[in-house]
Amino acid sequence: MKIAIQKFGGTSVANTTNRTKVVDKIIKQCESGYSVVVVVSAIGRKGDPYATDTLLNLVDKEGMNPRELDLLMSCGEIISGVVLSNVLKDKGYDSTVLTGYQAGIITDNKYGDADVLRVNPDKVLKDLKLGKIVIVTGFQGATSDGEITTLGRGGSDTTAVLLGEALNCEYVEIYTDVDGIMTADPRVVPDARLLEIMSYSEVYQLAEDGAKIIHPRAVEIAERSHIKLIIRNTLNDGKGTLIKDKDCSNTYKKKDRIINAITYKKNRTQVIIVDKERGNSTEKLMDMITRENISIDLINFFSDKKVFTIDKKDIKTMEKILKKEECDYNIVKDCCKLSIIGNRMQGIPGVMSRIVKALSKEDIQILQTSDSHATIWCLIKDKDLEKAVNSLHHEFNLSKKPV
Structure with missing residues (x-):
């Protein structure tokens, strides 16, 4: 059957x-x-x-x-x-x-x-x-x-x-x-293109970082059982986007682009904590944040400071914690996390350089960065979102179908 x-x-x-x-x-x-x-x-x-x-x-x-x-x-x-x-x-x-x-x-x-x-x-x-x-x-x-x-x-x-x-x-x-998964939010990038095929890991990251096309938990289940997913529009007969293992996809050859899609998550707030020989108090601070059920993201810990982001709704609770612990801190509100996603970026030199140059041309300040094997994240101000996404979309030629 x-x-x-x-x-x-x-x-x-x-x-x-x-x-x-x-x-x-x-x-x-x-x-x-x-x-x-x-x-x-x-x-x-x-x-x-x-x-x-x-x-x-x-x-x-x-x-x-x-x-x-x-x-x-x-x-x-x-x-x-x-x-x-x-x-x-x-x-x-x-x-x-x-x-x-x-x-x-x-x-x-x-x-x-x-x-x-x-x-x-x-x-x-x-x-x-x-x-x-x-x-x-x-x-x-x-x-x-x-x-x-x-x-x-x-x-x-x-x-x-x-x-x-x-x-x-x-x-x-x-x-x-919607017709399927796009290279970017079409409300922000008018010439965003439909992606015909993507890997589980790329779609999971898109869903996790703001794209509401499918829940990341569903993608995880599909990947563990190698079930192909097809995202389609109810109102037309388009082919939509096929999601499957990257290794069985002929779109991941060397000639294809290294970036496939860009998404974003708004309402982010950057927290910068300056250390003053606090000993073991960092562990206590993290425990307090955990107990308050505050999720932190884009985590960069250095010897002299700790930088991470939280959701806008957690600002007041975070400030209470920081004041109680007498931390020297700074809160940067109205931020947005950009996610630049592509399975082929690992080991490819110059990707970050291109991102920096594209954003610099638009006078967009990068507040923080992080990366994984398939994603680069940049924290910027909310007001720069539209310029940033369009600039990166253009830089990586996402409007053009790969040859």
Whole structure:
């Protein structure tokens, strides 16, 4: 039995017109000889009647028990699944709707951001063998004793790939409201180009550093099981972006470009701490930051100072810690982290030099840098974001398709 997994996001199922396009894509897979599993998100986005955020606005989130909150949040996907099943019925196709729990997704009891412990796809397989299209509510599962849980941000992507893994699918299609993964945010770079193929590691870094096309956790699961991912637009028939192992891709030859994409994360704040023979107090300081659940990034520790970034929302808490420890510090607000991503940059000389020159031409100050084998990060001021991304996009010829 050939099984296809198709995941449709909130905008894909938001209205009658879009749901008709969704059903057309499901039917096309059926007619191609596939048994189809469909994963759905809640209908629409914030403000739409059945979107998850809209449901949450019905209650006092701060005062609610996390268990009941997850029950409420699970409703949006159930509504979406039943509505889509009804459209399929009108087209003459038999389908069944399963909650995450009924589909065999078992989690721990960390309500709101549960970790999946195992997936038992027996019920899904049984319904597929009966010739049904199986619609699974994304973003949710349940504990082993049946308590409903949700999987956190990007949970529907995670659901789709976990089912793909459990059902031994060759690929998972992620349908959304964009054509695929672009070389940069098209709202910032008008001539950004669609990327036809990317590696897991590149897409993971893009997702981790600001691009909201797919959740990084879903990419990790796909990579461990070598499941190909395809990001496509619900509203057209474009090929989208194929995501797979870099070693099996013919686009990673020597003649291809070393940079594939640029993304960014706003609302970053730089923290600079000047050391004054503080002995072992650095360890104490880091422990305090950890206890306050502050995530730090772009970490550069030197003998005379320590530099890192935090999210804008953590500024007040960080300053309380630094004052309590009598640190000599400086806070640089309104920063943005640029991520320049490409699997081929490792061992290639001159990449950083080109970045510095491109930004210098635009009089953009680089506040901090860091790098890994496939990414270079630069911290700049928010006000320079648009100039910086366009400058780097031009420097590395990302608008032109590689030859």
